[in-house]
Amino acid sequence: MLHRVWKGEGGDARIFHSSSTDGIIWTAEKQIPGLTSHGPALAVLNNRLHRVWKGEGGDARMFISGSQDGIIWTPEEPIPGLTSHGPALAVLNNRLHRVWKGEGDDIRMFISGSQDGAVWSSPEQALEGKTSHGPALAAGPGGKLYRVWKGEGDDARMFISSSVDGANWMVEAQIGGLTSHGPALTAGPGGKLYRVWKGEGDDTRMFISSSLNELGWTNERQIVGSTNEGPALAAGPGGNLFLVWKDATRSDMLISHSADGINWADAQSALGHTSTTPSLVNL
Numbered sequence: 001m002l003h004r005v006w007k008g009e010g011g012d013a014r015i016f017h018s019s020s021t022d023g024i025i026w027t028a029e030k031q032i033p034g035l036t037s038h039g040p041a042l043a044v045l046n047n048r049l050h051r052v053w054k055g056e057g058g059d060a061r062m063f064i065s066g067s068q069d070g071i072i073w074t075p076e077e078p079i080p081g082l083t084s085h086g087p088a089l090a091v092l093n094n095r096l097h098r099v100w101k102g103e104g105d106d107i108r109m110f111i112s113g114s115q116d117g118a119v120w121s122s123p124e125q126a127l128e129g130k131t132s133h134g135p136a137l138a139a140g141p142g143g144k145l146y147r148v149w150k151g152e153g154d155d156a157r158m159f160i161s162s163s164v165d166g167a168n169w170m171v172e173a174q175i176g177g178l179t180s181h182g183p184a185l186t187a188g189p190g191g192k193l194y195r196v197w198k199g200e201g202d203d204t205r206m207f208i209s210s211s212l213n214e215l216g217w218t219n220e221r222q223i224v225g226s227t228n229e230g231p232a233l234a235a236g237p238g239g240n241l242f243l244v245w246k247d248a249t250r251s252d253m254l255i256s257h258s259a260d261g262i263n264w265a266d267a268q269s270a271l272g273h274t275s276t277t278p279s280l281v282n283l
Contacts, residue, residue: 001019001020001021001237001282001283002019002020002021002023002234002236002237002242002280002281002282003017003018003019003042003049003070003280003281003282003283004017004018004019004020004026004232004244004253004270004272004278004279004280005017005032005040005042005051005278005279006039006040006253006272006274006276006278006279007036007037007038007039007040007274007275007276008273008274008275009251009273009274009275010251010275012275013035013036013037013056013057014031014035015031015032015033015034015035015036015040015051015053016029016030016031016032016272017029017030017032017070017071018030018270018271018272019070021237022237023236023237023240023242023255023257024255024268026270026271028271029271029272030071032051032065032067032070032073033065033073033075033076034051034053034063034065034076035055035056036053036054036055036056036086037054037055037056037057037059037276038053038054038085038086038134038276038277039086039134039229039230039232039274039276039277039278039279040052040053040086040279041053041086041087041088041089041098041279042089042279042280042281043089043090043091043096043281044091044281044282044283045091045094045095045096045116045117046094047068047283048066048067048068049066049067049068049069049070049281049283050064050065050066050089050096050117051064051065051066051067051073051279052064052079052087052089052098053086053087054083054084054085054086054087060082060083060084060103060104061078061082062078062079062080062081062082062083062087062098062100063076063077063078063079064076064077064079064117064118065077066117070283077118079098079112079120080112080120080122080124081098081100081110081112081124082102082103083100083101083102083103083134084101084102084103084104084106085100085101085133085134085182086134086182086276086277087099087100087134088100088134088135088136088137088147089137090137090138090139090145091139092139092143092144092145092165092166093143093165094115095113095114095115095166096113096114096115096116096117097111097112097113097137097145097166098111098112098113098114098120098137099111099127099135099137099147100134100135101131101132101133101134101135107130107131107132107152107153108126108127108130109126109127109129109130109131109135109147109149110124110125110126110127111124111125111127111166111167112124112125113166125167127147127161127169128161128169128171128172129147129149129159129161129172130151130152131149131150131151131152131182132150132151132152132153132155133149133150133181133182133230134182134230134277135147135148135149135182136148136149136182136183136184136185136195137185138185138186138187138193139187140185140186140187140192140193141187141191141192141193141211141212141213142162142164142213143164144162144163144164144214145162145163145164145165145166146160146161146162146185146193146214147160147161147162147163147169148160148175148183148185148195149182149183150179150180150181150182150183156178156179156180156200156201157174157178158174158175158176158177158178158179158183158195158197159172159173159174159175160172160173160175160214160215161173161214162214170214173214173215175195175209175214175215175217176209176217176219176220177195177197177207177209177220178199178200179197179198179199179200179230180198180199180200180201180203181197181198181229181230181277182230182277183195183196183197183230184196184197184230184231184232184233184243185233186233186234186235186241187235188210188235188239188241188261189235189239189240189241189259189260189261190210190260191212192210192211192212192261193210193211193212193213193214194208194209194210194233194241194261195208195209195210195211195217195233196208196223196231196233196243197230197231198227198228198229198230198231204226204227204228204248205222205226206222206223206224206225206226206227206231206243206245207220207221207222207223208220208221208223208261209221210261221262223243223256223258223264224243224256224264224265224266224267225243225245225247225254225256225267226247226248227245227246227247227248228246228248228249229245229246229275229276229277230277231243231244231245231277232244232245232277232278232279232280233280234280234281234282235282236257236280236282237282238259239259240257240258240259241257241258241259241261242255242256242257242280242282243255243256243257243258243264244270244278244280245278246274246275246276246277246278251273251274251275252269252273253269253270253271253272253273253274253278254267254268254269254270255267255268255269255270256268
């Protein structure tokens, strides 16, 4: 089942949840614990949803909550680390890994890991690379963690690094494409890594590229939809890729799916409204 979590539109700092068995018909949106000013992150560990988010407004703290079904959530708990953007979550070797940009003008990235979402490795580890937005994180080919991020400030380039354990990372490498927001990343059909991003500056088009490793990426291809925020990407029912994004001119969310990352279904409305990047995961 697909689970989608998002921040409300405009100044609405509430967080909402909806689920779907096919990515087309969604349950009614439901408010869940927590307040945020950016898109939350979702991951599945031990058949349980884990959600991490930045606090609202100037609150740079991060919080976590868990759920078996997306309906009933544990009380929010603060966890180590400070950020000015939405964090990223991924699971590798039955361990939850969390990556985030520093708070305010701190353009460094940090990582911390947890076996249960409650106790996190300390101190947090600073990573190579600089960014002005939230990075993307996914477990993928070769049993590795992959981290993709936009450059700092006006640097619209994207970079990648990989790790077999979340502690030791390969030297960052530039990869194709330009963006003004954080990209989306997931493992999907054919055992490939798929990356989707918004164009740079005023370019609201979305693009996709895939890879069997961190360096050999296909040429970027424009895909369905337009957005002024970063999209969300997940592998879901039927082995398809599912893409969710905020519309470029409205607060509506839209969804599309693809069996190969090349041919995409027409965009469909996904219930709910947001002003930032939503989150999507399959459980």
